[in-house]
Amino acid sequence: MKKDVRKYGISNKRGRQQTSLDPFMPQEGLKEPSLCMTCKTVYQHKHWTLDPEAYRKLKTDPKANWINCPACQKIAAGYPEGIVTLSGSYLWEHEEEIQRILKNEEHKALAKNPFERVIRSLRDNDKLVIETTEKKLAEHLGRVLHKSHQGILNISWSGDPDICRVNWERML
Ligand SMILES: [Zn+2]
Known part of the structure; x- marks a missing residue:
C-alpha cells in the first residue's frame, strides 16, 4: 500500500x-x-x-x-490544539463507519489520558471538522483513518502555541 x-x-x-x-x-x-x-x-x-x-x-x-x-x-475557552479536517465524497458515503472509528478512538484516548478529548465535531459544508484538546489526538485520529481507509493524509504543526492541523481526504 x-x-x-x-x-x-x-x-x-x-x-x-x-x-x-x-x-x-x-x-x-x-x-x-x-x-x-x-x-x-x-x-x-x-x-x-x-x-x-x-x-x-x-x-x-x-x-x-x-x-x-x-x-x-x-473546552470552555474554545482553544483547540488539534484540528482534523476530513473531506471528499468517500467520507460521506462511509460516514457512519468513519464516525464510529473516530468515536472509538476518542474513547480509547480518554481512557489513557483524561485530557485528550474531542471538543466538538461539526460539519462545515462538505467537510467534517473535529477539534481536539491535544495535538496528539488530532494526529492519532488522522493516522487511524488513513490506515483503515487510505486516502491522503497531511499533518502540519504551526503557530505559537503550536496547533496540529490534520487534513484527510478521499474522493472515491
Ligand atoms: Zn475537567
Whole structure:
C-alpha cells in the first residue's frame, strides 16, 4: 500500500513535546486532591485520572480542592490544539463507519489520558471538522483513518502555541 503522509512545518518535534508549556496546565503546586467540577477528573498523587470511583470517594472530602481541569478550561475557552479536517465524497458515503472509528478512538484516548478529548465535531459544508484538546489526538485520529481507509493524509504543526492541523481526504 502506498503511504501518502506528508509533514510540513519546522516545529513538529517540539510541538509533540510541548505539553509542559500548555497554558492551561498548572505548572506546580496544585493542591491534592483536586477535583474537576465539570468532568470529574481527579488530581491525586501528582496524577490526573478520570476514575468515577476515586471521584465518588473524594467528593465529600473537606480537603477537596474544586477546580476546572485544564481540558475543561480549554473546552470552555474554545482553544483547540488539534484540528482534523476530513473531506471528499468517500467520507460521506462511509460516514457512519468513519464516525464510529473516530468515536472509538476518542474513547480509547480518554481512557489513557483524561485530557485528550474531542471538543466538538461539526460539519462545515462538505467537510467534517473535529477539534481536539491535544495535538496528539488530532494526529492519532488522522493516522487511524488513513490506515483503515487510505486516502491522503497531511499533518502540519504551526503557530505559537503550536496547533496540529490534520487534513484527510478521499474522493472515491
Ligand atoms: Zn475537567
